[in-house]
Amino acid sequence: MPNIGNITLGEFPLLLAPMEDVSDPPFRAVCKDNGADLMYTEFISSEGLIRDAAKSVKKLDIFEYERPIGIQLFGSDIETMASCAEIAAAAGPDLIDINYGCPVKNVACRGAGAALLQDIPKMVKMTEAVVKSTGLPVTVKTRLGWDHETINILEVAERLQDIGIQALTVHGRTRVQMYKGDADWTMIGKIKDNQRIRIPIFGNGDIDSPEKALEYRERYGVDGIMIGRASIGNPWIFNQIKHFFKTGAHLPAPGILERVAACRKHLDFSVRWKGDTLGLLEMRRHYTNYFKGLDNFKPFRMRLVESLVYRDIEAMLDEIVHYYQESENFAAI
Structure with a gap:
């Protein structure tokens, strides 16, 4: 040890x-x-x-x-x-x-x-x-x-x-x-x-x-x-x-709820630690990574990186959960 x-x-x-x-x-x-x-x-x-x-x-x-x-x-x-x-x-x-x-x-x-x-x-x-x-x-x-x-x-x-x-x-x-x-x-x-x-x-x-x-x-x-x-x-x-x-076995790949929860915690901490503007700006590089492999994610990504309003991004994350839970577009990592 x-x-x-x-x-x-x-x-x-x-x-x-x-x-x-x-x-x-x-x-x-x-x-x-x-x-x-x-x-x-x-x-x-x-x-x-x-x-x-x-x-x-x-x-x-x-x-x-x-x-x-x-x-x-x-x-x-x-x-x-x-x-x-x-x-x-x-x-x-x-x-x-x-x-x-x-x-x-x-x-x-x-x-x-x-x-x-x-x-x-x-x-x-x-x-x-x-x-x-x-x-x-x-x-x-x-x-x-x-x-x-x-x-x-x-x-x-x-x-x-x-x-x-x-x-x-x-x-x-x-x-x-x-x-x-x-x-x-x-x-x-x-x-x-x-x-x-x-x-x-x-x-x-x-x-x-x-x-x-x-x-x-x-x-x-x-x-x-x-x-x-x-x-x-x-x-x-x-x-x-x-x-x-x-x-010797694999854990299940993270589902959409796990991905959004991790992204949301990261986002919330980023804003609290760095302030609204910088915290949101520096999160832009992470959105694609958290949602890598999801079909039809590009429109969501574009909206996430264009917004500098915390509440709007929170709402978009809720929308992402709803969309991928209700559709066939979820692909696990």
């Missing part, structure tokens, strides 16, 4: 990946309802936090129902990262996570995220500074390496463990791959086979079904699985995987 410090996660935890512009408190709420065992904030810029930038500070918001919850930080300056870990710890998370895996240009090309995979000594110094700056457990999320010629995750795992991290999540791609091609879990399995490794190792990348989760659990021996893109519009995936592990 993997532990992170004094945090007990259960026999085989399922983690919600930190995703920019996705894994905010409203999205985390529906994932927690549906079986996510450990969740993380969206990644927070250390420079933004030091400057007291409103967007960065807002991402520190966490709620009791979310526990255990980690705040994820990224940055390129060692002292700034250490200072930000202290600020983040004051927000009351259960752990601090360092992002050494983000591949996007405006992060990696500024020396943060996956860029640190090109400078392991600096990565080690930065991690050690963060570990020393807080009494909370520190974890790391990273990738296999910068490119296929410089896959260095085995060295990274050992060195970061030796300076005090308490868990490591590895995405099975290099930075150059971005999110293309298949994730390669072979190296993740080799980390688990390393007799020197004592901390929990979580695998990430391409887990989009209960069958694949079980296959990768058994093949690579990881201590848990982190799920990212497959949870968008499908928060039920966590409980689906858990049920499959226990029974």
